[in-house]
Amino acid sequence: MGRFTDEELQRKVQEGFIVESEEDMTETYKRALITQLTVQGDTELISAPAYFMAARDAPSTNTMVSATAIIQDELGHANIAYRLLEDLGVDRHWLLYEREPAHFKHPYGFDQPLMNWAELVSANALYDRAGITLLGDVHRNTSYGPLKRGLVKVSLEENFHLRHGEVWIRRFAEAGGAAKEAVQRTLDWMFPMGVEWFGMPDDRKHHNAQLDFRLKGMTNDQLRRTWLKAVVPLCEELGYDLPAQYDPGTDEVELTYELPCQYDPEARRWLFNETITWKQVFQRWKARGPMNEQYVDSLRRSRFAVERLLAA
Amino acid sequence: MSGNGQVYEVFARKKRADRFEHVGAVSAPNEQLARVYAWQTYDEAKWFEMTVAPRDAFAAVNRPQAPFTLGGPGGRAPGADSR
Ligand SMILES: [Fe+2]
Ligand SMILES: [Fe+2]
Numbered sequence: 158m159g160r161f162t163d164e165e166l167q168r169k170v171q172e173g174f175i176v177e178s179e180e181d182m183t184e185t186y187k188r189a190l191i192t193q194l195t196v197q198g199d200t201e202l203i204s205a206p207a208y209f210m211a212a213r214d215a216p217s218t219n220t221m222v223s224a225t226a227i228i229q230d231e232l233g234h235a236n237i238a239y240r241l242l243e244d245l246g247v248d249r250h251w252l253l254y255e256r257e258p259a260h261f262k263h264p265y266g267f268d269q270p271l272m273n274w275a276e277l278v279s280a281n282a283l284y285d286r287a288g289i290t291l292l293g294d295v296h297r298n299t300s301y302g303p304l305k306r307g308l309v310k311v312s313l314e315e316n317f318h319l320r321h322g323e324v325w326i327r328r329f330a331e332a333g334g335a336a337k338e339a340v341q342r343t344l345d346w347m348f349p350m351g352v353e354w355f356g357m358p359d360d361r362k363h364h365n366a367q368l369d370f371r372l373k374g375m376t377n378d379q380l381r382r383t384w385l386k387a388v389v390p391l392c393e394e395l396g397y398d399l400p401a402q403y404d405p406g407t408d409e410v411e412l413t414y415e416l417p418c419q420y421d422p423e424a425r426r427w428l429f430n431e432t433i434t435w436k437q438v439f440q441r442w443k444a445r446g447p448m449n450e451q452y453v454d455s456l457r458r459s460r461f462a463v464e465r466l467l468a469a
Numbered sequence: 470m471s472g473n474g475q476v477y478e479v480f481a482r483k484k485r486a487d488r489f490e491h492v493g494a495v496s497a498p499n500e501q502l503a504r505v506y507a508w509q510t511y512d513e514a515k516w517f518e519m520t521v522a523p524r525d526a527f528a529a530v531n532r533p534q535a536p537f538t539l540g541g542p543g544g545r546a547p548g549a550d551s552r
Binding site: 229236237306307310313 | 491492495496511512513534536
């Protein structure tokens with residue numbers, strides 16, 4: 158490390174320079190990259206036990222197989238991020254097995270239980286869409302060569318997950334009745350989770366190393382807007398109610414509730430009338446949600462069970 | 470190198486006439502598991518052929534260091550004997 162100063166590197170990457178080795182980096186660049194990859198890897202990893210919890214409710218063998226294929230993809234995506242972190246000197250064993258569950262960096266939305274098939278396919282439609290929005294931007298814009306290459310496989314597979322979700326919520330909508338109601342009940346708590354997925358609004362963030370070093374191209378608010386413009390018109394077309402409105406005239410989406418607001422994880426309900434500060438939201442994220450420990454534990458349990466078995 | 474053994478680079482191609490592509494890397498305690506991890510992880514295409522090689526087998530030709538040098542033990546400089 159140390160060929161460039163932060164300012165030099167920032168200017169170079171804005172002009173299209175691609176970082177390929179440690180000597181191309183600065184300390185600040187490396188730290189921002191490690192944070193970004195940790196969020197990415199943790200999100201992929203925790204999606205696996207979350208999706209698995211819901212997949213147990215798969216309505217048939219075939220649907221179970223497609224859910225399992227998605228889960229296996231997610232584990233592969235986590236491996237890609239953690240492998241890149243290993244090259245940056247981060248210990249993968251520590252990442253996977255030694256961290257406090259509360260120190261994982263995935264979004265709060267993946268700390269929630271996914272109870273059934275309707276919740277799984279809604280998560281594919283909303284959360285995998287969020288994943289595509291975020292990682293698609295990174296794929297197009299990142300200044301880190303190894304990550305740009307790693308995302309080729311990820312982007313391809315995320316599109317399958319998204320299609321799986323969208324095809325199924327359409328099927329539920331066309332079935333109507335209790336089926337449609339099951340997805341609607343899911344969207345009621347899941348949609349605002351997706352809105353929060355993209356983090357603090359731009360006016361709360363003073364400076365952003367990930368943007369300065371071109372580790373991503375779009376700001377939080379731009380990413381959130383991209384996601385809303387994909388999710389809201391589709392749900393409206395399918396006849397689902399969301400606390401948001403799409404205006405085809407301006408091609409903009411407007412939320413019909415005040416952001417940010419409080420969530421009651423026990424009741425699985427947003428308290429839209431209880432406006433809070435972003436600082437309070439941040440505290441809720443940091444405290445993590447109801448499934449945090451269980452999801453992390455479920456990824457660790459079998460490995461240690463096998464180790465004990467082999468040692469016996 | 471860490472408890473995971475060593476890093477293997479993964480190359481694959483979709484059909485006979487194609488060039489090999491570098492599709493990623495895996496960490497594995499030995500070559501046999503590296504082959505399994507590579508096949509399981511990089512399953513995005515119906516590969517005609519996939520191959521793995523230990524990272525430290527790559528020698529630089531025109532640059533001072535072989536590629537894949539980040540943080541890891543690989544990427545030996547030209548002239549340094551690998552094993
Ligand atoms: Fe993924
Ligand atoms: Fe996914």
